[in-house]
Structure formats: structure tokens, C-alpha cells
Amino acid sequence: MIAVHRFRRLLFGTNRRCSHWIGNRHIPYYFNYQPNSRQLCKDAFRVEEKEEIQNFFRFEIVHQSSKSRARVGRIYTPHGIVDTPAYVAVATNAALKHVDHRLVSEAGQQLMFCNTYHLLLHPGPCVIEAAGGLHKFMNRKGAIITDSGGFQVFSLSHGSVYDELNMKSRSGGNKNFTSLLLSVTEEGATFRSYRDGSKVTLTPEYSVQIQKSLKGDIIIPLDELPPYHMERSQLEESVNLTHRWELRSLQEHRRNVQNQAMYAVIHGGIDTELRQKSIDFLCSLPFDGFAIGGSLGKNRQELFQLLEFVMPRLPTAFPNHLLGIADLESIERVVPLGVDTMDSCYPFRVGRHGNLFTRRGVLHISQSKYKNMFEPPDPEWGLKDVTLAYLHHLLKAREPMALTLLSLHNAIFMVEYMNDIRKRILQDEI
Structure with missing residues (x-):
């Protein structure tokens, strides 16, 4: 072509x-x-x-809704098809929290997200490469997407990585936390490992090289993650730096594609002019798909307004991905805007805190009213062979199995929830 x-x-x-x-x-x-x-x-x-046609990765639109920009599609990867719109489960350290990823895959989870930053620090890309890549290392047959590590690196300045690793609320803060991000230059970002304090410089080229060792199906270029509150001039500088880093990442990727696709990351905060600038620049380069990243607003309203601007401006022939946003309310709002895939650890996080997804709403299983309810959380979606009473008992007894079953239920619920969304799009109901 x-x-x-x-x-x-x-x-x-x-x-x-x-x-x-x-x-x-x-x-x-x-x-x-x-x-x-x-x-x-x-x-x-x-x-x-x-350019040679890439037969290892392609995207096709199965149906475009007549009611909205929602669409049903298929992403073809070396490790299987991803039906879209799709929720992408986050397996940060090549593992889902409290759940065997193989059980979730058997339920139909087609795409998982693994984190380059954490896997760089442990066990290291050499170990995973020696194992034959992430698929063999974690025994996964389905598709995998890896990020650049940039989000975690730039989160080091305000402690969110510490909170993520220790399952703490970001809003609670950590008074003893010291920023591990040392510098950001044209070359890349330098930080100290949270494991042993060693100094690491993550450049665009190094990030891609790590992801080549991990052997995921879709990889992400290095980008700078600016905070929400930033002067416009500083935000523009950040966008420009990200563009240069993404171009360097693409160059490094193209030297050895090895059956991996690369998505560009659209930046610009909530500034529509900068978002348009980012779209124009990155869409002019031979990326295989486009992710929406950077600061996405301080609340859902700003997120949806931003996506209403961005989504119609992305090329429709390519798959797109919304980074880090995939709660149930947001999914209902972003799918009609044309979002294909979205990732979040939200289903597992709320499960660990005793919350179950159902079609009648989120159930707070610790409440005493569930003590004698001998029925499954949802009659059709999620786990069907455990009762609310049993889950309530396990949670109150502080049994580790409670976290596993609650998280597994939410993961299976998400698979069936997205199946239902695709059916509704095919029927032009969304």
C-alpha cells in the first residue's frame, strides 16, 4: 500500500x-x-x-453504529484477535492482582496490559527475554500491550508509584515519600529505582529496547506526563518534547519491528489547540494506532469534553486506545465517542475493597444485609457458583480467598459487559 x-x-x-x-x-x-x-x-x-503490508497486525471495522461514533471492530495480533470495544485488564507485574490471569483469559479476556517500568526493575528485561518474552514467561496465549514506563517515571515526582505498589490511596498521600525522579532532559528521564536506589535513565530508545525484550504485541513510545496544573507555555514545551521522543521511539522500533505494533500517544492536556497540534504531527507518522494520554482532565466532565474534541479527529482506519480510564460509568460515555480499547485496574481495585459489579449496580459486600443472601451476585454475568452470603463471610473473616473471588467476579463481569456493549452496537442501540 x-x-x-x-x-x-x-x-x-x-x-x-x-x-x-x-x-x-x-x-x-x-x-x-x-x-x-x-x-x-x-x-x-x-x-x-x-511500505510492505504488515500481515501480523491489522484492524478492521465490523460495524459502524448509525446512532453514534461507536463501532465494533477486530484487532488482529500475532497472539489472537481482540474484539472491540474492549476492556483491557492491567497485569502490572505480569500478573493480575489476586487473580490467576489464565482464569480471566478463559472467560474471554483478549488483551492485557503489562508495565515496562516495573518489569524493568524486576525481574529485568534480560530475564523475560531469556524466558522467550512475556507470553512464555507468564504463560499467556492472548495478546499483550506494554507501556513505555513513562507514566510511572513521571508519577515518581508525586508518589503515586509508591501508592500503587503498596495499594494505598493516592489522595491519602505519604508524608515520608521522597521523589525518585531526578531529572528530565532531551535525552530522557533519570530516576532512582524504588527497589535498590540505583540510578536509571529511561530514554526513548531504551524504552523501546526493553519492550522488544518483553515481546508484547503492541508497544508504546516514551512520552512526558505533565501534571494537570501547568502553565500553557510549559505544557507546549512538554508536548514538543513528547513529539521528539515519540519520533525517536518510532525510529528505534522500525529498526527491528519483530511483529510488534506501535501506538502513538496523543498529548496536549485539555488544551484543544495543543491536542490538535499533537494529532496533526503524530498522525503524519507511520504509527499502527493511536492512544489518548497525558492529562485527561480533573473530572469526568472535562474528560468527556476532551474526547468529544479528539475522537472525530483521529483517523478512523486505525485502532485507538484510552489510557488509564475504564470504570463502568466512563465506558458507557466513551464508547459512543468511538473509543476502541481502554485499560484500568479499577475492577480489581474495587474488588479488593469488597465491591462487586452487577447490572443492578455496585454491591458493597461487607454490608450485613448480604449475610443471608444465598444467591449469586448477578444471575448471568460474573461468578455464578458462589453466593453473596459466602462472599460476605469470607470478607468478614478476612480470608484471602475473598479478594480472589471478588476480583475474579469483577474481571469476568467486565468481559461479559463488553460482550453486551458490542451486541448493542451491532443492533444500533448505542
């Missing part, structure tokens, strides 16, 4: 002629690297080149 790619000059100043891998050929573009400057030039030029 013919792919038309526009490569922008990245910085003011004298240009250097560089090249970009497309297939097995070099395509020239101009890159001026000045570490202290982050302004993107407005100049652009176009390069036309035949």
Missing part, C-alpha cells in the same frame, strides 16, 4: 539530514537536535514511499 508520511523539522536552526526506517529502506528527513530548545518548526514536507 502507499503510505504518505509528513516529517516536520523539529527545531529551529541548521538542519541535519537524517533517515527513517520504513521496511528495509531509509527515508530521509531533517532533524536539528538542540537539547535546550523545544520549539517545533512550522515547516513540513512530504515523503511518499511504498
